[in-house]
Amino acid sequence: MLLPALFFGMELCDSGFYATFYDQIFTHPDSVVYNFMYYMSGVAGGVVSAVTGGSLLWLRVAGLLTCLICVACSARIYNDRSYNFGLIAAILVICTGAWQSPLSIYNDNMTAALACMSLTFLTESLFTESKRRAIIYCCIAAGVAGFNTLTRLPNVLEILFILLIPTAVKDRQKMLRLALAWIGGWLAGLALALVPAYGLGHLSLLEQVIKDLFVMGSSSDSESTHSLKSLISVQISCWVEIVILMIKLMVTAGIGLYLSKKTKSISLRIIIAVAFTAPCLYWMITGNIVTVTAAISLAGIICTFHKGFTPRQATPAIAGFLMMIILPLGSDNGIYNAGTIVLWLAAPAGLNYMKRVYGKTIGWIVCLAIVAAGGYKAAAGAFYFDDTPLIDMTETVNNDRASYIHTSPLKAQRLTEILDTLNIHINSGDTMLVYGSAPMINHLTRTVPALGCSWPELLTPAMLTSKLDTSPKPEYILLMRFNTLGGKWGEPSDQYLNGTDKNQNRFHNKDKSSVIREFIKRNHYLIVCREKDFILFKTPAPTKKTGN
Numbered sequence: 001m002l003l004p005a006l007f008f009g010m011e012l013c014d015s016g017f018y019a020t021f022y023d024q025i026f027t028h029p030d031s032v033v034y035n036f037m038y039y040m041s042g043v044a045g046g047v048v049s050a051v052t053g054g055s056l057l058w059l060r061v062a063g064l065l066t067c068l069i070c071v072a073c074s075a076r077i078y079n080d081r082s083y084n085f086g087l088i089a090a091i092l093v094i095c096t097g098a099w100q101s102p103l104s105i106y107n108d109n110m111t112a113a114l115a116c117m118s119l120t121f122l123t124e125s126l127f128t129e130s131k132r133r134a135i136i137y138c139c140i141a142a143g144v145a146g147f148n149t150l151t152r153l154p155n156v157l158e159i160l161f162i163l164l165i166p167t168a169v170k171d172r173q174k175m176l177r178l179a180l181a182w183i184g185g186w187l188a189g190l191a192l193a194l195v196p197a198y199g200l201g202h203l204s205l206l207e208q209v210i211k212d213l214f215v216m217g218s219s220s221d222s223e224s225t226h227s228l229k230s231l232i233s234v235q236i237s238c239w240v241e242i243v244i245l246m247i248k249l250m251v252t253a254g255i256g257l258y259l260s261k262k263t264k265s266i267s268l269r270i271i272i273a274v275a276f277t278a279p280c281l282y283w284m285i286t287g288n289i290v291t292v293t294a295a296i297s298l299a300g301i302i303c304t305f306h307k308g309f310t311p312r313q314a315t316p317a318i319a320g321f322l323m324m325i326i327l328p329l330g331s332d333n334g335i336y337n338a339g340t341i342v343l344w345l346a347a348p349a350g351l352n353y354m355k356r357v358y359g360k361t362i363g364w365i366v367c368l369a370i371v372a373a374g375g376y377k378a379a380a381g382a383f384y385f386d387d388t389p390l391i392d393m394t395e396t397v398n399n400d401r402a403s404y405i406h407t408s409p410l411k412a413q414r415l416t417e418i419l420d421t422l423n424i425h426i427n428s429g430d431t432m433l434v435y436g437s438a439p440m441i442n443h444l445t446r447t448v449p450a451l452g453c454s455w456p457e458l459l460t461p462a463m464l465t466s467k468l469d470t471s472p473k474p475e476y477i478l479l480m481r482f483n484t485l486g487g488k489w490g491e492p493s494d495q496y497l498n499g500t501d502k503n504q505n506r507f508h509n510k511d512k513s514s515v516i517r518e519f520i521k522r523n524h525y526l527i528v529c530r531e532k533d534f535i536l537f538k539t540p541a542p543t544k545k546t547g548n
Contacts, residue, residue, distance in 0.1 A: 001095035002067060004378075005103040006060045008393045010407035010415070011385030012484045013455070016440025018106040019059060019401075020454040022049035023443060029205055031431070034453035036202065036209040038107035040151040043196055045105050054443065057404045062105035066113040067098065070344040073116035077123050077316045078348050085360060086352025089367040094347055096374040097289040097340030102384050107152040108327075108338035114151060115327060116344055118144040118161060119319040125178065126168040127312055138178045139185035146189025150197070150206075153213065154330025159186055161322055168315045208452075215463060231330060238334035245287065246295035249280050257358065277362070284366065285373040290339050292370060293350075297324065297343050300350025303357075320346030386411070387487030399444045411489065418533055419444055425528050425536060426476055435516050436480020436534075437507055450474035457507040461515055468519045476528070477520060477537040483508070492532050 021035040022045035035042055045059065052058035071091055078087055101108075118141045125137035145158040162182045169175045197203050256276025260269050284292045297320065304317040324335070324346045331337035340347075355363030379390040386393075388408040395412035396405060399419055406412075418441070426432060428446035439454035441447075451467040451474075453459060459467060481497050483490035485507060495501035499513030525537035 001092065002064050002098060002103065004390070005099050005383070006057065006064065007404055008390060008406050009383035009386040009388075010397065010402070010405050010411060011102075011487075012415075012438040012440040013385060014102050014106070015056065015059075015104050015384075016438065016443050017455050018045060018102070018104055019049065019054065019056065019443040020439050020449055022046045022059070023054060023446070024448060026050065026200070028448050029200070029202055030452060031448045031450070032452065032454060033205045033209055034212065034455075034458065036205050037153045037213060038151065039197060039202070039206060040147070040193055041105065041107040041110045044110060048105060054401045054446075056104065056402055059104040063103040063109050066105060066109040067095070067341065069113040070116045070341065073113075073120040074344050074348060077116075077120045077319065077345060080313060082313070083316075083348055083352050085355045085363055086348035086350075089351040089355075089363065090344070090347035092367060092371050093289070093293050093351070093374070094340040094343060096371045096378070097293060099374070099378040100289070100382055100384055101339035101341065109341055111148060111151050111155055111327060112323075112338065112341045112344060114144050114148040115155075115158060115161075115323050118142070118148065118158065119164070119323060119345060122161060122164055122182075123168075123315055123319060126165065126315060131174075131177075134174070135177065135181045138181040139188070142182040142185030143189035143192065146186035146191075147193045149190050150193040152330070153210070155327075157326050157329055160326060161319075164315065164319055164322060167318050168311050212463070216460060231332065234332065234334045235329065238328070238336065242291055242294045242298060242335075245283060245291055246299050248283060249295060250299050252276055252280055253358065277365075281366070281369055284370055288336070289370060289374040289377075290336055293340050293343055293347055294324065294335060296354060296366075297346035297350035300353035301346060303353050304349055316345060317349035320344075320349055381487065383487075385485075385487050397444070401444055414489070414533065415444075418531075421529060421531055422478070422536065425538075430476060431472070431474045432476040432478055433474040434478045434480070435513075436478070436482075437485040438478075438480050441478060447476075450477075456516075457512060459512075461511040464512055464515050468515065473523060473539055475539055477516070477525060479516070479535045479537070481533055481535065497535070 017035070018041075021032045021038070021042050024032045025035075025042045025046040032042070045062070048059060048062045074090065075087060103109075121137045121141035121144065125134045125141060128134050128137065141161070145161055148155045148158055162179060165175055165178050165182065169178065194203070197206055253276060256272055259276075260272045263269055263272070301317045301321045304314040320343070323344070324342050327342040328335040328338060335342060351363065351367060354366060381387040381389045383390070386407055388411065392408050393406040395407065395409040396402060397407070397412050397419070398416040422441070422445055426445060426447060430447050431450050432442060432445070432447040433450035433456065434441045434454065435456055437455065437457055439449065442449045442454050451459075451464075451471050453467070456464055456467075479497055481492035481494070483496055490496060493501060496508075497513070498517070499508055499510040504510060520537055524540050526540055528536040528538045
């Protein structure tokens with residue numbers, strides 16, 4: 001299911017942001033300090049990148065392996081045969097949704113894999129009859145959750161997985177033992193995650209990025225994608241959208257089921273089924289696959305509290321609920337940032353309950369309709385940040401790190417021309433600030449990013465000014481002249497360069513562009529080359545002192 005996402009879709013933003021992090025974490029960690037909020041994903045990705053030479057394909061293979069871990073955990077935690085349909089249907093739907101997310105190993109899919117492992121061990125702990133095994137499993141579960149904190153700093157909230165214990169354990173002594181084991185294991189896991197940071201001398205960089213996060217959190221939502229106000233509002237808006245869809249589906253399907261049970265006429269039942277199933281299918285097919293899957297998951301989780309479910313059957317669903325609520329916290333786009341991969345443990349519960357109530361035929365119709373709609377949208381041009389229809393992804397970028405990754409001939413040619421021109425003027429290991437949401441340029445040119453952040457648009461104008469004034473001056477500054485954020489690349493223009501065109505947003509706007517241009521002017525940077533898609537600047541050569 002995930003194989004298409006290995007070979008198709010080229011984007012310059014997120015994947016480049018991660019890949020550049022992996023390039024530099026062991027050699028120039030201060031150049032990617034912003035990424036240290038995802039520290040353990042950087043260590044894992046750094047190892048993969050070092051072994052494979054920074055191949056984007058192999059980074060995607062590593063991301064695929066995190067998904068396979070999630071599948072294995074989901075199959076383990078839902079080990080009741082009655083969940084077979086839910087498991088298979090969930091895997092199909094989640095993998096289809098994953099086509100619209102980055103597949104490279106990164107903080108979100110690594111977070112999901114470790115969270116699945118933690119909750120699977122915790123569930124085993126709750127239902128094993130051995131006291132000793134229960135404590136051991138609980139410690140392992142907590143240790144994985146604590147370790148996961150450094151995969152993505154908001155994962156500190158995974159300590160709340162402890163709430164799963166009282167939902168399944170009624171004996172107070174056992175509950176207390178497991179709670180203490182959880183706290184101790186969580187602290188041990190966090191300490192273990194700090195070991196490589198200590199050994200590599202990265203603790204001060206972790207401290208620095210935590211301070212930067214507080215600065216961004218206290219900024220206005222118009223300046224930063226991670227201000228506290230915007231992070232809270234996006235969570236609310238995401239879940240309001242999901243709950244509204246859930247209510248529409250449950251009410252419509254519930255009325256249809258009730259009326260069907262009240263009539264004895266087979267023909268009338270068919271009419272009722274069609275009349276009430278059709279709008280539900282329409283909402284699912286036309287809706288965002290994350291919204292649809294989350295709504296179905298949430299409905300199924302709520303319904304597991306019915307008396308027809310044993311604690312052993314209900315606990316995995318509650319675990320899935322904790323995962324789908326906690327993992328998106330701290331993301332600037334809520335649950336849509338990670339996509340369907342936060343639903344590995346929640347979706348089986350929702351889809352299985354739907355089959356249980358409406359029958360396997362309806363269950364398969366719904367599942368395959370979601371997969372077909374999601375697959376069609378992706379194939380028509382919705383692979384992550386690449387709007388090229390799948391059938392037109394026929395060319396690759398002429399760069400050894402981008403081998404086997406296909407996109408449109410126009411995008412491949414455009415990016416190849418940018419790289420070929422840059423390689424005339426810069427060398428591997430040079431420091432280059434890339435402004436224009438294109439950190440992939442750093443990765444493909446093997447250059448070192450400046451300011452401690454390969455995607456400077458993530459900084460507020462005040463932070464950007466501060467970093468420029470206090471960091472070593474970058475040898476090169478690359479200003480992109482077209483919008484690279486999103487699936488459709490824009491046409492080059494001076495308006496985009498200045499942050500004044502219609503594409504301006506919190507990432508790229510007039511204020512941030514002014515900061516960069518004033519810095520270039522004040523420090524007398526020289527234009528190395530001016531091309532259609534970019535302008536490359538270089539610091540002036542130092543003036544040689546001459547004697548009298």
